[in-house]
């Protein structure tokens with residue numbers, strides 16, 4: 415069985431709507447996948463659901479699709495952010511891929527005291543989120559803002575709850591409370607959190623310290639475990 419191609423497009427979608435392809439998408443569709451006029455695929459733009467569309471114009475570098483009918487309603491993720499400290503190149507990409515699949519609404523790279531990385535490849539991470547949404551059947555692509563300092567982010571924090579994944583309480587049974595509210599998960603870097611970051615977090619009434627079990631997980635594993643725990647407790651899995 416061949417699976418139908420899904421593409422994210424940055425264009426409004428609706429019945430009869432003509433949608434231009436980027437040169438990268440045209441190359442993928444017509445040269446790599448050898449698709450042509452009249453072939454069907456699924457497209458989504460993050461707001462109008464998923465649409466069945468037909469290739470109405472094709473060349474090596476450009477192409478157009480025409481929307482036929484909606485194949486899936488728009489599904490927005492729960493109001494859940496993931497904050498993580500950037501990891502070595504491909505491991506940050508893994509976090510973005512997994513967090514998109516797991517239904518995070520926003521994926522925020524934060525620079526912590528023990529993070530060695532001063533910059534991220536934002537465009538690369540954003541296209542990782544697009545690819546993950548294309549392959550998992552999602553209709554939403556999480557936003558990835560610029561890297562910001564964790565202490566600065568926390569000093570401007572509103573009432574959003576924070577699920578602080580704290581490896582120092584691992585093994586103790588401190589579980590995630592089921593509180594209906596916007597949430598953000600916070601996962602630290604390889605070196606964990608500094609004393610001043612811990613102090614700042616512990617002073618915030620929005621913070622819930624949570625253990626992810628008796629073993630110390632790598633940051634990317636911790637992100638997936640935390641997202642699973644949150645989704646199971648309060649998310650859109652049911």
Ligand code: SAM
Pocket residue numbers: 578579580581582583584585600601602603604605606607624625626627628629630631632633636
């Ligand atoms: N520096 C720490 C150490 O060596 O003990 C390890 C940090 S861990 C690799 C990276 C992040 O994953 C932690 O800061 C925490 O947010 C999360 N994490 C890993 N294991 C965890 C656990 N068992 N419970 C809660 N959070 C955990």
